[in-house]
Amino acid sequence: MVDLNTISPKNGRNYYIALGLEGSANKLGIGIVKHPIKSQLSSGDNSHQCDAQILSNIRDTYITPPGEGFLPRDTARHHRNWCVRLIKKALKEAGFNDPSNDIDVICFTKGPGMGAPLHSVAIIARTCSLLWDIPLVGVNHCIGHIEMGREITKAENPVVLYVSGGNTQVIAYSENRYRIFGETLDVAIGNCLDRFARTLKIPNHPSPGYNIEQLALKCQNKDKLIELPYTVKGMDLSMSGILAYIDSLAKDLFRGNKQNKLLFDKKTGKQKVTIEDLCYSLQENLFAMLIEITERAMAHVNSSTVLIVGGVGCNVRLQEMMAVMCHDRANGKVFATDDRFCIDNGAMIAQAGLLQFRMGDIVKDLKETIVTQKFRTDEVFVSWREK
């Protein structure tokens, strides 16, 4: 039986405070989360209703010039040089001035992600832990997304679609693990969109995916779709072929390659397709594939609700398509969060870490805080949920 109330909060308080540090990719996030002690959490599967309060949730994104991706070294430098300022700001926003008394646990991202940025944030976590004498908890980034999504939306046991720059997974819970039912066989959806944005040389601010979404909205030719490969393989999917193909179309468009009959009229040589059309078709095609594999997983586990998490989960068109699918299927429901929680942030690490902490799972030796670039969602034993 799951009892989330066995560990007492610091100083006899009736609530827990967790500081969450996230920096697995190009976002540095610092969040502070408060859990009141609730008698309902002494038993049953209630970890999605902790009444969590977000006392602060600050993020700073490392942005590169148009056409460029982010390198580990410069991203790590960004995190190193901003972390102290951000932590101070977060503490101030939460109204804390004595961290060693105010905070019960420090949670940091142990993986998966890019080595150098992960490592720099782990150092910050260790330093704060030693400085203030506060226990540490290492958190799986994907679990952070899932638990934050469940807490915010109150979705009890949804099929989870996790879509971000490095991940594309369809996940469902069973027997103390978040199990992966389907995933990409090559590149992640966010990476696919980011790389296409680089080919188009559109700005990386606020995010490449957001800018593609805005361009797609401006498409004037919505009934005519550019045919792209549709590569669903069971509950898995593949996107590298689609990316290579649409990249080549964009390059032909820029070069003005009149030989390409798909883009230019055979007789007049007039341009038939715009960048906006390409963005629209790419989104429609990729998202249709995502919805299809999600629906397959739902059919397989007999579920009628979906939770979308991860950076690409902010995309309004994706949420819309998912809602239509869920409605047609057993009048189901889709749960999604906005950019505060969808995009990598510190609060989600604090939320998942605090659940771990309340189950007594803390770092006992600093050796355990070594970060790992490869850390699969189903490796984590989910002690805070019922079998």
Next chain:
Amino acid sequence: MSQEIIDIVQNYLTPNIPITLVSQGAEAVVFTTHVHPYLPQDSNKTGETKYIIKYRPHKKYRHPVIDQQLTKKRTLGESRLLAKLYQIDGLKVPKLIACDQYNGCIWLEFLGSQLPDNNGFSNLKHFLWWNKADPYNNVVKESLLKVGQQIGILHWNDYVHGDLTSSNIVMVQDKLGVNVWNPHLIDFGLGGVSNMVEDKGVDLYVLERAIISTHSAFSDQYVEWIMQGFSQVYEQHGATGEKKLKELLKRFHEVRMRGRKRTMIG
């Protein structure tokens, strides 16, 4: 289940063909009926013979162009594939009766039954759950060996399924009252012809993952039995078979490692 979809199908089939909803899969809705599409009515006087009507509804979430292409391609593709697969010696798939690709409808022979004690329809998933109390009993072992053999025959003939899960394998009881089960492969919407080891490797990987996620506690042994049955088929074909099997298993492991070792950022 959305009543709208049932109404569309009932309207298309007319009231002369009464239907009962069986299940709503991800991409198709499955009904049963006692009416054969073209044989005279009195050929099924007793009403004992059932037929499957598999309907691929219009998916409102996706762009109409993608939707029409997929529905037509998959309905037609599945029908053609089933017609060919049905002729392969030893392979067990449902018999195709009729196909209307423009309306996304296929008529098939009905397979399977209800498992005893309310354990649901006899697909492999329910069959394994039904045996949960004694998960490694001989009937389970024999059945999974046969599952492996079916996939082996499929791959040996250069076909792939594209969506192998324990829901897409139907267990058909050999004789009423006898605890012997013959697995049949169904749902070939993503299937096709392929002689590529990659496609076959992915097929096996997809099945392995489905078994792990749905039958976690017993998956190691289950997958082992399936692979044992699978290998038997290839081994029957002498040196060529052994060589192909080795190649295929190697790729299967590669696909698996690719999945597990992928760096996952953000």
Next chain:
Amino acid sequence: MSSPYAVYSSPQIPQKTFEVDPQNPRYQTTNGKTTGPSDYVLNAGQIDRDKPSDPKMDPSNSEVPTYLSKLRMELTGVQDDINEFLTKQMEVAKNKRVKVDTPKQKAKELNEFGEEEIEEDEAY
């Protein structure tokens, strides 16, 4: 008040200590030589908005930095020392690897086998 230092050791180099020289300007700045943005992004037109903050001066004496600021500056210098040293070591290792190609030296290299190579990925 003591300054930070670091010690490196390997099978070839039993002990190398990195120490702060308080007079050297290298240890009197928060902008390190090796801890800036990479040339690659600068060439791509990156504007550096991730600089470390300047040291804070003691409120009572504007000539003297605060304790933590002094520590930050000294660490920046030591970090530069370590980075430059490790980069050099990587060059040495790389040159050794190239030499392996000439057959004459192959035997000699084999005798020296077991020397560690520093992979860039593992530097952090």
